Amino acid sequence: MSFSDFQLIPDGASTLASKVDALYFFALAVSAFFSLLIAVLIFFFFVRYRRRIDGPQVGERIHGSTPLEIVWSAIPFVITMVMFVWGAMVYYEKSQVPADAEEFLATGKQWMWKFQHPEGHREINALHVPVGKRIRITMTSEDVIHSLFIPAFRIKQDVLPGRYTTLWFEATRPGTYHLFCAEYCGAEHSRMIGSVYVMEQDDYQDWLSGGRSGLTPAESGAALFTQHACDTCHKEQRTGRGPSLHGIAGQQVRLASGRTLTRDDAYLRQSIVHPGAELVAGYPLLMPTFQGQITEEGILHLIAYLKSLSAPAAEYSPPIPPEGAEQGPSSADPSEVNP
Amino acid sequence: MSETSSVTVHAPGLAHHFDSYEQQKETSLLGMWLFLVQEVMFFGGLFVTYVYYRSLYPHAFNVGARELDVLWGTVNTGVLLLSSFTMVVAVMGAKHGSRGGLLAGLWGTIGFGLLFLGIKYVEYSSKWEHQLVPGLNFDWHGEAARGIEIFFSLYFGMTGMHALHMVVGIAIMFFMLRPAARGKWTPENHNFVEGFGLYWHFVDIVWIFLFPFLYLIGLASE
Amino acid sequence: MSTNVAAEASHPAPGDKPVHYLNWAYGVRSWLLTTDHKRIGILYLISITFFFFIGGIYATLIRLELLTPQADLVQPDTYNRLFTMHGIMMIFFFLIPSIPAVLGNFCIPLMIGAKDVAFPKLNLASWYMFMIGSTMAMFSLITGGVDTGWTFYTPFSTTYSNTYVAPVAIGIFVNGFSSIFTGVNFMATIHRMRAPGMTWFKLPLFVWSHYATSLIMVLGTPVLAITLVLVALERLFHFGFFDPAYGGDPVLFQHLFWFYSHPAVYIMILPGMGVVSEIIAAFSRKPVFGYRFVAFASLGIAAIGFLVWGHHLFLSSQGVYAGMIFSAISMMVAVPSAVKVFNWMATLFRGSIEYSTPMFYALGFIGLFVIGGLTGVMLATLGIDIHVHDTYFVVAHFHYIMVGSAVMGYLGGLHYWWPKITGRLYSGFWSHLSALLIFLGFNLTFFPQFLLGYLGMPRRYHVYPEEFQVLHVLSTAGASVLAVGYVIPLVYFLWSLKWGRVAGDNPWQAAGLEWHTSSPPPVHNFTTPPVLAPDAEPYHYDEELLTGTPSPELA
């Protein structure tokens, strides 16, 4: 695509884009119709009923008409309800993340976007994605609120500190597209931008194999898990001082306060950063807080690792971290961690 | 306001733009109530914040509330209710032209109000000693620390705003003492006293809600 | 209505200089300690005009910076301060007080036949609150400004911004009380101070719209006040309320902020709608079509408008179903708004329409409001908002409402009541010219921004991709026309004070009590308190009314 060409509608490059555009054109047509109607009426009445020296000096005393009022209340009501229902359908689709979507990770910080592919590739202010694949991005912020905005995909989602939000899309057209931060985030807000590169699937595979992949999020998480000596307490079997973490992600848990919660990403994050916030029933508070010690990216990796731990602990064998991952972790002395 | 004959020589205490004491009284009461509606929304913002975080951190709020002194809270509730009663005495005094009643009511209200603030001071300083003042002096070892920090932020935010309203009220009452002694307020026009009474009772009502939701939650379950 | 009004304006003996509210006393004290609603209106007029031009200077700098895609005029820090201070000045210190505190203050007691507002001292206190609040904001401006955006989103405002957030927040807090005092005063005045015979359905629609506005001021402003207190506590003392680092939730801040700040838009637009109803009736010489529907539409907009704030949070990770509820209710605001527009159209029908400056503004208001309102419906549509949220589409939309509509309404009202306020007429030619310039300049400035928004240009960017430049240049060109259009009225209004023709009591031959007293009005508004006959009706125009001098702009 060419940036120099003057456009009125941006390129559409996702499955959602055509749906948003269709809704937009409908709303535009309605708006144009009523704007023109009112403009024409104003001009017509203004000319037709202008005061002339020899004409009537006062207007006709017409006080109103209830049927008319009902009609012109009902018409906008019906039209806006059509727009509401249609809009809600598009929004619902945007908010329902397909289960089979590949999970990318993103963290926003003043003033850059960091992305990570499921295969482990990391990018800053650039995102390479294959065409025709459903992709979801789990996002969080290191500092203030940001918002990931890809105009060509007609998609946008705020990125908040202390919380995970998700954005998903399926790209349909290869090309290079803008990526913006849409929520004002400070001095260099307008430079917190980048590019999305939509590639044919083969090209994407080439790109993946060309770059240095590094560790996948789960592998990085495994490394962090040992590096921070989490494994001294959280053992595979229930032999450690802390609960076993195998197969817990997404499951229900009973808390010391008596409530039951789902261990979703947000709960796992909170349990790492603020272990005391919601204690699991049956375990005393021994774990220190890791607030400020692990980056948001690292926490995302730990969660990915926890999710990779399958439930049947008996037959479970830990994933083998690729070479280079073990030096740091194994050297950490478990006794350093003071519960 | 049905009277069309304009009052050329104004009665004492009747502002120029009103036609009658009746209109003046109704208008001033309405104005005061509208101001209280504004106050309801002001404290409403605090209460909604409270409910919001309590639904996020139910356990922490119960634990945090155990750090407050139920006895002092109960005593203070009683003190404030008594001050509301003395305020009624003051308004009745003004209404019936009893200068003594008005002054006694005002002094009583000032006294109970100051007693309330004194007890509040004792409570605040004990929170300071226990390092329970968020931001300035906060240290909580143990579970649910973050929710407890929010609880105490709200505790100081809500009781602080309430105490500020009391300080303003007491200051106004000190300024009311002299005109009261000189008989400024008559049975025909004591709208200021009556309006101030509404304000004071409103401040009392805020405390009526603050007390159970800050001091009494989780008393049985924790 | 004139035949029904018992009291006519007093005409002093020839050669006698009439005593009115402007000349009965002179000196600074007589102004700064006045409790006369008319003089307080003038005080507000002078103050908000000052802040309008301050805000305008910021806007000019913003538009100049955006001429080019690079940051060549100002640095990012400066740019962020510019749009923040532009928003704060224009919204809190110009638009919100504009029509209510100037025209509402001046006209409501006159329109309902009262000697003053219910609480004259509170009215003066309101102006002092405004001055204290605005001075604190100005202090922050002089010492370095604020860069949070006028929305103060947390945790940026409470933790990350290095600018003077707290003084501005406290300034807006204090200024909020000016708004609350005005609202309380208007409501009590409209309830309790009406002249005998002035029943609810004889009130001018301007008064109805101010009643609705006052409701919002009283019910909404305190929530902003407490929110800003919490922001200040978190920023100054690190109390935990909104910053996730302390366990807070930034989305709660957005809820609390928009609970006031969305209805605040209706504080700006409703009085403008009231002005338009008055002007359309006066210059078509017809009763307003569907009077009761227009009156209740004001209340409807105020009530429904309170329940729609969540449409600012569609992408803030608000719940999906909560978003749908807010979207559906937002749509419903379109109904009373459309009712008003259609009723104004029907009022023009078979009118005797006079070409005059206030009428130009009123019709401009309607046209721009229609565009602003319809694009508002588009923004409330969840599916479209995903794309245009936080883009220039939003910027264009709210400028169509706040500048296109509210400022046009304010200027229209000022032109309409200027002869009543000052007793003088302004130049017909220059006022026509400036109305035209403002209309054209406005559209040239902001229409391209709709296109920019759908193309994906985010808000609050000081550098942008090059393909957006064409539209930005158009916008800046329009802004320069707009700026000229805004300066001209300042000149001819000031000129008219000394050299303008004497207006007479009722230069437009309009109905309405305010035209049945002298211009400028006497200190207590009416020499004899007016009484309305039982069969009096609002906007009653017939040939009997048309006595005296013909309309000045026709002559």
Add this chain to the structure above:
Amino acid sequence: MSEHSSSLMPYVLVLVGLLALTALTVLVALVDFGHPWSDAVALAIALSKASLVVLFFMHVKGSTPLIKLAAAGGFFWMLIFFAFILSDVLERTTLVSGWE
């Protein structure tokens, strides 16, 4: 406005009622009624106390309809404010298992 007698007796009774309700709310707080009910009881007692103050100390009983409307309207609007803000947070914390 209704003209009450100059007797303070009715107000003394209201005061006694308020103090009794204060004692009651402390006593019932010692009993665990389970999750929503303990709060509901505390809220009900607080509302009763507030009603006593509003109706008698603030003379809403016996005042004009307009004053009654103002008093009720403020409270009603605060409820709306609560309902809409909580619709969001409750959806996120209970309906959808959201952040905690």
